[in-house]
Amino acid sequence: MKDVIALFVAAIGRKNVLTEQREIEKYRHACIPVEREIEMALTPESVKQIQEIVKIADKYQTPLYPISTGKNWGYGSANPVRNNNIIVDLSGMNRILEVDKDLAFAVIEPGVTQQQLYDYLAKNQTGLIMDPTGSGPNCSVLGNTLERGYGISPYGNHFQSLCGMEIVLANGEILRTGFGRFQGAKANYTFQYGVGPYLDGLFTQSNFGIVTKIGVWLMPEPEYFEACYFFSDSEASLGPLIDSVRWLMLHNVVKGSINLVHRNRSLTMLSQYPWKTMKGRTPLDEALWESMAAERNIGTWNGVAGLYGTKPEVAAAKKIIKQQLRGKVKKLVFLNDRTLHVADKLKVVLSPILKMNLPELLKVLKPSYNLLKGKPCEVSLPSPYWRKKSPPPHRNINPAHDNCGIIWFAPVVPMKTEYAKEFIDIVTPLFRRFGFEACITFTAVNPRSFDCTLPILYDKENHEETERAIACHEQVLKECTAKGYVPYRMGIQSMEQMVGEKNVFWNVVEKLKDTLDPQGIFSPGRYCR
Numbered sequence: 367m368k369d370v371i372a373l374f375v376a377a378i379g380r381k382n383v384l385t386e387q388r389e390i391e392k393y394r395h396a397c398i399p400v401e402r403e404i405e406m407a408l409t410p411e412s413v414k415q416i417q418e419i420v421k422i423a424d425k426y427q428t429p430l431y432p433i434s435t436g437k438n439w440g441y442g443s444a445n446p447v448r449n450n451n452i453i454v455d456l457s458g459m460n461r462i463l464e465v466d467k468d469l470a471f472a473v474i475e476p477g478v479t480q481q482q483l484y485d486y487l488a489k490n491q492t493g494l495i496m497d498p499t500g501s502g503p504n505c506s507v508l509g510n511t512l513e514r515g516y517g518i519s520p521y522g523n524h525f526q527s528l529c530g531m532e533i534v535l536a537n538g539e540i541l542r543t544g545f546g547r548f549q550g551a552k553a554n555y556t557f558q559y560g561v562g563p564y565l566d567g568l569f570t571q572s573n574f575g576i577v578t579k580i581g582v583w584l585m586p587e588p589e590y591f592e593a594c595y596f597f598s599d600s601e602a603s604l605g606p607l608i609d610s611v612r613w614l615m616l617h618n619v620v621k622g623s624i625n626l627v628h629r630n631r632s633l634t635m636l637s638q639y640p641w642k643t644m645k646g647r648t649p650l651d652e653a654l655w656e657s658m659a660a661e662r663n664i665g666t667w668n669g670v671a672g673l674y675g676t677k678p679e680v681a682a683a684k685k686i687i688k689q690q691l692r693g694k695v696k697k698l699v700f701l702n703d704r705t706l707h708v709a710d711k712l713k714v715v716l717s718p719i720l721k722m723n724l725p726e727l728l729k730v731l732k733p734s735y736n737l738l739k740g741k742p743c744e745v746s747l748p749s750p751y752w753r754k755k756s757p758p759p760h761r762n763i764n765p766a767h768d769n770c771g772i773i774w775f776a777p778v779v780p781m782k783t784e785y786a787k788e789f790i791d792i793v794t795p796l797f798r799r800f801g802f803e804a805c806i807t808f809t810a811v812n813p814r815s816f817d818c819t820l821p822i823l824y825d826k827e828n829h830e831e832t833e834r835a836i837a838c839h840e841q842v843l844k845e846c847t848a849k850g851y852v853p854y855r856m857g858i859q860s861m862e863q864m865v866g867e868k869n870v871f872w873n874v875v876e877k878l879k880d881t882l883d884p885q886g887i888f889s890p891g892r893y894c895r
């Protein structure tokens with residue numbers, strides 16, 4: 367190991383080779399219950415340095431685990447799948463290399479955060495907006511794209527907005543996908559497929575290379591925007607709501623995604639587990655859920671969507687939405703910049719009239735409204751603190767650093783009532799049996815599918831509860847997969863098990879790995895045998 371360290375130091379400089387415990391401790395922080403042995407992290411500053419690292423690793427068969435910002439919270443954070451990988455932390459490579467205002471794309475390095483891209487686009491008056499995820503300002507745009515993550519605007523499906531990649535392969539060569547291989551090609555970042563096999567998918571949710579650059583399509587700021595919120599007050603309303611969501615999206619009335627957020631999930635973002643009232647018992651009583659929701663005017667199912675377009679377009683969409691949701695919701699509210707401004711100004715006067723705590727509501731509403739308009743925020747980040755005994759910080763929330771307990775289970779559920787109901791009927795009793803609350807969000811990633819995010823929120827400082835969370839996750843994964851509800855993305859704790867399945871799919875992936883990375887130096891075990 368000493369020799370390899372010396373080679374890394376010679377290649378990328380002493381300051382970029384981290385071996386002290388205090389320097390590498392942060393990479394071990396996780397929200398899922400894993401403890402990985404990590405002895406070293408490298409912080410290269412250029413593609414050339416990455417190539418040098420890869421050459422050394424390939425020669426000495428040293429496993430590398432590249433991360434962008436390492437905030438894959440609930441799926442493993444910065445931790446590798448296996449012990450003793452060297453973390454290659456690319457957060458320092460954070461240049462926005464190009465933004466084309468007319469063609470509406472950016473070319474970025476791995477360390478570019480959501481906040482950084484947002485600030486750049488705003489400051490330079492590009493007239494473009496990005497699609498932020500709920501994971502906060504400090505996460506990487508590229509890292510999220512490689513996990514095929516998503517937000518909620520019309521550009522919310524991040525893999526679909528990816529155009530052109532640059533990848534360092536295990537032999538040190540640089541692969542450029544799409545038209546990138548043609549010297550002087552003009553359409554690298556405007557036409558995704560290039561000519562010949564379309565390779566980009568191979569470098570997402572995989573371990574075939576280190577991605578050093580991607581093109582990301584951006585959305586032109588709409589001429590007019592309104593946010594649509596709706597609330598229903600019964601579990602039974604879900605079916606009719608799903609029919610409407612599908613109809614509105616299939617008919618292109620709503621161009622982005624629609625989120626259906628269950629009461630329980632909303633409450634985990636706004637409050638913490640009432641340990642005192644529950645006298646330490648778990649899971650939370652139904653009656654208490656109801657009273658907590660009533661206090662905050664939260665419905666059983668709560669919908670949110672952004673309406674983007676010209677003013678007449680948005681007006682037409684609102685009319686159709688009203689027709690679609692008639693009789694299905696208790697309340698339907700549209701907000702625009704003006705109404706939000708007025709509500710903010712008059713919040714104290716309006717609160718008693720509207721019988722709601724408007725100042726409190728606005729604290730959540732404003733960031734969530736701005737998120738739809740492309741501004742990253744921390745509004746979702748308190749939920750991992752649900753079972754924690756201390757509150758989240760007011761800003762710079764980092765649930766991994768604070769040792770919060772969250773394990774994501776994120777299956778895809780086709781957008782029909784029968785599937786959603788079957789899924790809910792599997793997970794709700796199962797969560798209860800293990801002492802947890804099912805806190806569901808259905809995000810319409812396309813007009814035909816929901817990506818359901820269902821977190822197991824647990825107290826990571828409680829050993830017994832942590833063991834139960836692991837068992838709950840294993841069981842829910844097993845039962846849902848058996849019934850056909852398979853996650854779109856996996857945490858590092860489940861990957862080895864998944865790829866161990868005997869089938870042609872993983873055989874093909876293994877052959878690709880053998881060809882592209884014969885020594886197996888990249889992220890061993892990550893979505894691959």
Ligand SMILES: Cc1cc2nc3c(=O)[nH]c(=O)nc-3n(C[C@H](O)[C@H](O)[C@H](O)COP(=O)(O)OP(=O)(O)OC[C@H]3O[C@@H](n4cnc5c(N)ncnc54)[C@H](O)[C@@H]3O)c2cc1C
Pocket residue numbers: 432433434435436437438439440443444456476499500501505506507508509510512513514515516517575576577578746747748749750765772889892
């Ligand atoms: C409360 C909460 C809300 C969340 N909301 C969302 C959400 O709305 N949408 C969503 O998608 N996710 C969400 N997440 C999950 C997660 O936090 C985000 O997806 C986050 O963006 C991932 O972390 P990152 O951007 O730092 O990527 P990283 O952790 O850097 O990357 C993720 C993985 O991709 C691989 N990788 C990264 N960079 C490279 C590279 N350059 N080359 C090769 N491989 C690489 C690595 O294996 C790495 O582990 C949420 C999490 C929490 C706790």
